[in-house]
Amino acid sequence: GNSVTQMEGPVTLSEEAFLTINCTYTATGYPSLFWYVQYPGEGLQLLLKATKADDKGSNKGFEATYRKETTSFHLEKGSVQVSDSAVYFCALSPLSNDYKLSFGAGTTVTVRA
Amino acid sequence: GAGVSQTPSNKVTEKGKYVELRCDPISGHTALYWYRQSLGQGPEFLIYFQGTGAADDSGLPNDRFFAVRPEGSVSTLKIQRTERGDSAVYLCASSMTGSTDTQYFGPGTRLTVL
Numbered sequence: 001g002n003s004v005t006q007m008e009g010p011v012t013l014s015e016e017a018f019l020t021i022n023c024t025y026t027a028t029g030y031p032s033l034f035w036y037v038q039y040p041g042e043g044l045q046l047l048l049k050a051t052k053a054d055d056k057g058s059n060k061g062f063e064a065t066y067r068k069e070t071t072s073f074h075l076e077k078g079s080v081q082v083s084d085s086a087v088y089f090c091a092l093s094p095l096s097n098d099y100k101l102s103f104g105a106g107t108t109v110t111v112r113a
Numbered sequence: 114g115a116g117v118s119q120t121p122s123n124k125v126t127e128k129g130k131y132v133e134l135r136c137d138p139i140s141g142h143t144a145l146y147w148y149r150q151s152l153g154q155g156p157e158f159l160i161y162f163q164g165t166g167a168a169d170d171s172g173l174p175n176d177r178f179f180a181v182r183p184e185g186s187v188s189t190l191k192i193q194r195t196e197r198g199d200s201a202v203y204l205c206a207s208s209m210t211g212s213t214d215t216q217y218f219g220p221g222t223r224l225t226v227l
Contacts, residue, residue: 014183032213035155044204044218045155069158089155097169099144104192105156 002027006090006104013080013111021075021107023064023090031092033057033066033073034101038087047075047088079112115139116117117219119205125225128194134190134222138207145188146216147180148204156204162188163211 007022025031035047035057048057053068064075073090090104114143118137138145145162146155158172165185173179178193182188191197202221208214 029184038220042218044206046215055215073214076151091155097218099161099208099211100158100169101146101148101156102158105153105155105166 002031002092002102004090004092004102004104007107010021010108010110013109015082015111015113016079019077019080019109021088023073023104025073025074025092027092027094029095031094032090032098033062035075036091041079044089082111082113085109085111092102116211117205117207119219121191121222122220125221125227127227128195128197130195132192132195132224134203136139136188136205138186139217141161142207142209144208144214145182148206148208150163150202150203170203197226198225200224
């Protein structure tokens with residue numbers, strides 16, 4: 001079946017540090033890949049997505065590249081801010097049922113001033 | 114504009130009771146989804162509506178769970194004979210037309226079954 005495995009947290013960083021959250025997936029065919037973010041007290045919101053191999057999704061200084069050869073979609077940000085403290089979820093939707101999101105367990109990131 | 118809203122935000126009930134959770138999607142969105150998020154886990158798909166009909170209910174865990182969307186807007190998730198294992202945050206999302214459209218999530222209803 002389809003599944004997503006992401007780096008366990010929690011992750012604690014200082015402001016301006018580099019952030020990487022690893023995400024790998026298992027799926028039949030070529031799924032679409034997503035990163036969702038949940039800020040404290042708020043609902044899940046889409047951060048970025050990529051729909052085919054080698055696509056790069058980017059938003060708010062975050063980037064992730066769809067790597068078919070390694071079945072990965074790692075999230076990166078070069079210089080984090082306190083406001084980036086949140087829970088980050090990697091997700092996929094399969095080609096056949098492209099509305100059906102499968103999420104990883106989430107990674108809690110805390111950025112300290 | 115208004116986002117997806119869910120009521121109640123918290124629901125505490127006793128084992129064996131019946132509960133209803135409500136979702137108001139973004140106006141004009143034809144697709145609506147329910148997910149369940151257990152503690153420390155990511156959301157798990159339950160059901161997808163396209164308009165008034167359930168296009169995919171393969172994620173509903175058993176026949177105690179049922180969802181409706183009679184007028185193609187508001188949806189209600191119904192759980193009969195609740196069990197302690199049903200305790201979770203129930204998330205609703207909507208999207209413009211379905212498929213790969215961005216899903217917009219509500220804040221969730223935290224259900225606790227004592």
